[in-house]
């Protein structure tokens with residue numbers, strides 16, 4: 001339903017998107033991750049037909065992005081979209097509904113975005129997080145097949161974010177395809193059934209959150225020592241990628257990331273140390289993401 005075939009986009013000397021191949025399937029909830037400047041917004045803009053690719057083609061529902069949008073099949077929430085200021089929230093939502101070929105009742109849209117209480121406020125006086133919710137309401141004002149959200153929860157507090165995820169999940173449960181860019185890896189982990197990591201305009205990893213974590217390969221090892229830690233000896237452990245030592249009283253706590261935890265732990269005992277509270281665990285999505293993107297930078 002969404003297809004990028006060899007899509008490239010440069011701004012002068014900056015290659016924002018490079019030879020991108022991507023297929024999204026109906027009903028998927030997909031998170032787009034990547035460091036600042038990775039090409040997430042550019043990809044979404046290309047998808048929405050707001051920018052034209054230099055090379056390759058983007059198609060939406062078998063047609064051009066422009067036509068798919070005219071047909072009311074796509075709802076979008078952009079990173080830098082301004083909101084009309086001098087109107088009330090309800091009026092703005094009604095306008096979006098009226099412009100949509102298959103608009104929903106206004107009260108339903110307000111409730112779905114959790115903004116019923118602020119419906120009579122002036123748009124120009126909303127807080128940042130409230131404005132984000134209004135943007136979401138505009139993106140969900142009608143029956144869309146695809147919703148595209150660029151960093152939708154930026155500026156929201158923790159509890160607003162949780163509520164917002166509920167609203168996003170309901171969209172997905174109703175069978176819509178949801179594509180969102182985010183810097184909150186916890187958000188990707190919690191909502192997306194597919195995670196795409198972009199880096200310098202290319203797909204660095206594409207899979208479930210569990211697959212991305214496994215791909216990063218590393219494991220965390222942590223333990224306590226009764227006395228001070230011998231940093232140099234620990235640094236020489238095999239397959240170690242990071243080491244941190246913190247001292248607490250006469251003892252110390254050591255945290256290690258390793259590409260081959262079994263071998264690292266084996267060598268640890270070989271040092272004649274008596275690690276207590278030894279824990280070996282997989283990486284969270286956040287660490288996996290950092291491991292993948294820094295490895296990619298190092299390989300350049």
Ligand SMILES: Nc1ncnc2c1ncn2[C@@H]1O[C@H](COP(=O)(O)OP(=O)(O)OP(=O)(O)O)[C@@H](O)[C@H]1O
Nearest residue numbers: 011014015016034035036037038039040041042043
């Ligand atoms: N209109 C533009 N003119 C020139 N360069 C641009 C333009 N838009 C984006 N870029 C450049 O293209 C690259 C990709 O930008 P993009 O906005 O797609 O990144 P992003 O992944 O969305 O980043 P962020 O996480 O900061 O939102 C960056 O290097 C950016 O500076």
Ligand SMILES: [Mg+2]
Nearest residue numbers: 040041042079
């Ligand atoms: Mg962006």
